[in-house]
Amino acid sequence: MRRRERLTGFFIIFILLAFSAYSNSMYVGGNITNLSDQSMVQSRNIEENRGEDSSEQSTVLDGKYSEDSDSLSSQMEIDNSANRDKAPQVKEEPPKSLTEQIKVHTVKSGETLWDIAHHYSLNIDSLIGANNISNMNSIRPGQEFKILPVRGILYRVSPGESLSDISDKFDISAETIKKDNNIADGSKLRVDQNIILRDVKPELTYQDRLDEKLMFPINTRITSPYGPRWGRMHYGVDFAAPMGSPIRAASSGRVVFSGWSGGYGKVVIIEHRKGLRTLYAHNSQLLVSERQTVDKGQVIARSGNTGNSTGPHLHFEVQINGRPENPLDYLHR
Template sequence: MRRRERLTGFLIIFILLTFSAYSNSMNVGGRMLQPNHQSNSNNQTYESNNNFEDRKISKKSDINYKLDSKEKTSLETETINKNKDSAKTDLLNSRDSKIENELASKQDNRDLKINNHREENNNDGKEESSEITFAEVERKPLIKRVKVHRVKSGETLWDIAHQHNLNIDSLIGANNISNMNSIKPGQEFKILPIKGIIYRVSPGESIASIASKFNIKAETIMKDNNIKDSSKLKIDQNLILRGAKPEFSYQDRLDQKFMYPINTRITSYYGPRWGRIHEGIDFAAPMGSPIRAVSSGRVVYSGWASGYGYVVIIEHQKGLRTLYAHNSKLLVRSGESVGRGEVISRSGNTGNSTGPHLHFEVQVNGRPENPLNYIHR
């Protein structure tokens, strides 16, 4: 029994020892393995983290590269488009500018043509066509193409003539110049479009007689003055005579002095009157008073003239005439020679007259001038 008890005790002890040893071995093995497992786990985690970061960096690099490539491509595309747009805009602007310049040039030419034609028609207020040609402008009478020059300080007649490619004769033949050596700033002179003179038609004159007087062709006078019917020439009509020279010179003006045609008071002077120019002076002359020639000369007309009534015209020398109007009776005939102081008519109230009086004119180169510059008592 005791032996069995002993064996049982030994068995129990062996079992306990074995179990204890097994337990210890298990605990030791567990503690040994745990650090290695943790190390491996940490290593794996570190490697995993490193790989993740590398992947993140790689992805970022890829993304950045892709973004840079897209931005670069977008920038290049935008630059190309801008260049194309700029080139297209420049082309359009150039084309538009060219079109605008052509339109502006056409408009300028049209405006210039219209303005030139309106100036030639002396601004008569009528609407003009834009299709006026220079040939049509050239057909305008020369008298309507006369310009005006306003004298500047220091200018002389010779300066003005040279400036407009004319000569002194053309200035004298178109203007009333009493003193060639004394012109004033602001004074105005007519400038002819050609070399010649302005001639005013007197009673009894015709195209043929004027042409013969100045030795020019009648056809030239009619063409330059746009006269289609020579029989319709009017008294006091102004003509431009191409190439003609003034008959009465500056020196002639200084030497010539006239007597009074009648010794009475002057009732109306030369100059503006009733909205127009009074081209002579009026003397009080009771009906039938004797009228005398102011100087010797030849009677070039004696008869009726519209507006003047019965009139006498005397030529004292080439370019210088005197006119006596509104007479009641004429005592001389055309072609007769008269002497200074000779009675040539009797005063009256014929023609456009408001009462008996003498209308007296001095005509120089076919135009009336102030008689007071030529007559003295």
């Protein structure tokens, strides 16, 4: 009996000790030591570590992507710059000069000079200053007139003339002449170059033309008339003249040039009045000097073959308001 009671007591004590040991195993220093919980914690830690690694890897990848993007953008900018450099550069064309803007009007049946001038907002002076008009009251259908883009005159540079000479003569600034005619360097103005002088009026009026009568500078036959010749314009008439023949002034006036001028050879230019000049070219000898006054019929030169010439002859021009016109419209025997 006593023995059974002892065994029962020992068993109860064992159960109590076992339960106490199990309870202590649940918490050690406040930390969970249960195996299944430990597995859960370890799994959580692994996931957190994976998250940190993923975040770090993402940061690295993002940085690399950013670097690659910057590099790609830089490369594209370089390529675009290279393409821009290789692209053909379009040059801006300079504005057209006034002479390049000249139009040609063909006269219609019933039209008058005043009709044409009004149509283009010009005045009669501008038509006279650009065209050879021998009779204002008798223009014919099909006749062509140059139409200037502005009011003024069409002027051809004569031998011995400079930009400052023309500027002073017509009281127009040299800068205006250069700008209107696209002249970069005034010192390179060419003989026979056509320019437009803005707002300048003809010095020789239509009535002056009718009153003006010039004598023939030499009494020989005409070998080449005024007009188109050999694919270009011949601005005077050529007279046959054996070497050394006397050349006479077509009217009284003042010598404005006497000397050598390129294709003209030895040349004399006389101003008879404002807006009216005569030119005598290819001479062998010049007998007058600049600023000298001459009389009508006075011998001013001896014929020759100087300059661009195929044989001894006289090239004779009549210049009206700085522009050559047909001499036969002004010569009278």
